[in-house]
Amino acid sequence: EKGGYDHFMLKEIHEQPKAIRDTLASRTKNGLVDLSKEISLSKEEIQNIEKIHFVACGTAYHAGMVGKYVFEELARIPVECDVASEYRYRNPIITERTLVIVVSQSGETADTLAALREAKKQGARVVAITNVVGSSVAREADDVIITWAGPEIAVASTKAYTSQLIAIYLLGVYFAQVRGHKSAAELQEIVTHLQELPGKAEQVLKLEKSIESFARSIAKHQNLFFLGRGLDFAVALEGSLKLKEISYIHSEAYAAGELKHGTLALIEENIPVISLATQKSVYDKMVSNIQEVKARGAHILGLAVEGDTELRKSVDEVIRIPATIDLLTPVLAVIPLQLIAYYACVERGYDVDKPRNLAKSVTVE
Numbered sequence: 001e002k003g004g005y006d007h008f009m010l011k012e013i014h015e016q017p018k019a020i021r022d023t024l025a026s027r028t029k030n031g032l033v034d035l036s037k038e039i040s041l042s043k044e045e046i047q048n049i050e051k052i053h054f055v056a057c058g059t060a061y062h063a064g065m066v067g068k069y070v071f072e073e074l075a076r077i078p079v080e081c082d083v084a085s086e087y088r089y090r091n092p093i094i095t096e097r098t099l100v101i102v103v104s105q106s107g108e109t110a111d112t113l114a115a116l117r118e119a120k121k122q123g124a125r126v127v128a129i130t131n132v133v134g135s136s137v138a139r140e141a142d143d144v145i146i147t148w149a150g151p152e153i154a155v156a157s158t159k160a161y162t163s164q165l166i167a168i169y170l171l172g173v174y175f176a177q178v179r180g181h182k183s184a185a186e187l188q189e190i191v192t193h194l195q196e197l198p199g200k201a202e203q204v205l206k207l208e209k210s211i212e213s214f215a216r217s218i219a220k221h222q223n224l225f226f227l228g229r230g231l232d233f234a235v236a237l238e239g240s241l242k243l244k245e246i247s248y249i250h251s252e253a254y255a256a257g258e259l260k261h262g263t264l265a266l267i268e269e270n271i272p273v274i275s276l277a278t279q280k281s282v283y284d285k286m287v288s289n290i291q292e293v294k295a296r297g298a299h300i301l302g303l304a305v306e307g308d309t310e311l312r313k314s315v316d317e318v319i320r321i322p323a324t325i326d327l328l329t330p331v332l333a334v335i336p337l338q339l340i341a342y343y344a345c346v347e348r349g350y351d352v353d354k355p356r357n358l359a360k361s362v363t364v365e
């Protein structure tokens with residue numbers, strides 16, 4: 001059942017090229033996105049959306065954070081992203097022109113379901129992105145985009161996350177087509193890059209050996225940092241959650257520009273720091289943040305994009321993922337972080353698929 005892999009998590013990490021391909025399949029037409037079978041919102045309703053709320057928990061929440069960038073960039077709709085357990089109790093401002101997008105692998109997370117019900121009660125339209133056909137969230141939302149990741153058994157979510165990102169990109173491009181903030185040519189280019197992601201994810205998986213050796217080398221540490229800016233920050237949060245969840249190494253993810261506001265005090269000799277530098281728009285800023293950390297003796301793994309020969313000069317080790325557009329990089333950048341969490345856990349001898357104190361689906365509040 002584990003298909004020759006030692007653990008479900010490793011199998012599921014390796015299933016990502018297929019999960020991405022399947023989630024994209026039959027949702028594009030003439031080089032653009034077609035979600036007309038799944039999204040019942042009319043053109044006019046999409047045009048009238050005033051704001052979007054992403055609501056989810058854990059890894060799905062981190063996908064929503066990427067969603068904030070995607071919808072603000074492509075469709076120019078203001079977006080908030082909240083964890084469901086906060087959203088439902090904070091009296092959020094919802095109108096009939098608010099679109100709430102709930103993201104849930106299982107479709108059964110109690111807080112996410114409660115947030116969905118609250119949003120509907122207050123008149124919002126709700127789109128669900130979920131991996132389980134017929135789940136509670138799928139049944140109760142107005143519209144559903146299924147992620148075709150297949151069953152995810154390991155508690156640590158991997159292929160569900162990358163498929164959620166794909167669903168978010170598809171919906172973002174779809175809305176952009178309707179709202180006309182980008183030209184058809186620009187959107188077609190994004191779709192072309194989306195279609196190249198399965199092959200590029202396969203390329204990332206070929207880096208497994210060097211990622212494994214880095215992961216094993218950090219397994220003895222008690223503390224670690226993830227740094228990134230923009231979309232790299234959203235991915236850093238996900239990498240940090242994955243590491244904590246299964247390897248029990250304490251880690252923090254920081255927006256690299258925030259370091260100077262306190263966290264830099266925690267950077268000491270030899271502490272491992274995983275620095276993501278995949279975003280061209282903030283690359284120079286990121287490199288100077290990395291240099292600040294390096295000057296305090298950190299041991300830095302840099303995550304760069306193929307063709308980047310600069311970053312190597314400021315870090316101790318570097319992993320290069322295939323190049324794509326900044327917007328889509330999270331799909332590829334997260335894979336090395338998943339593998340780091342996996343091999344750090346294996347090295348420490350913990351139960352990969354069933355970490356302590358956690359359940360796959362959190363059906364209590």
Ligand code: M6R
Pocket residue numbers: 057058059060103104105106107108109112155156157158241242245360361362
């Ligand atoms: O089924 P859901 O996507 O609603 O689950 C949400 C979280 O419980 C889940 O993503 C959790 O954070 C993962 N175990 C993280 O790997």
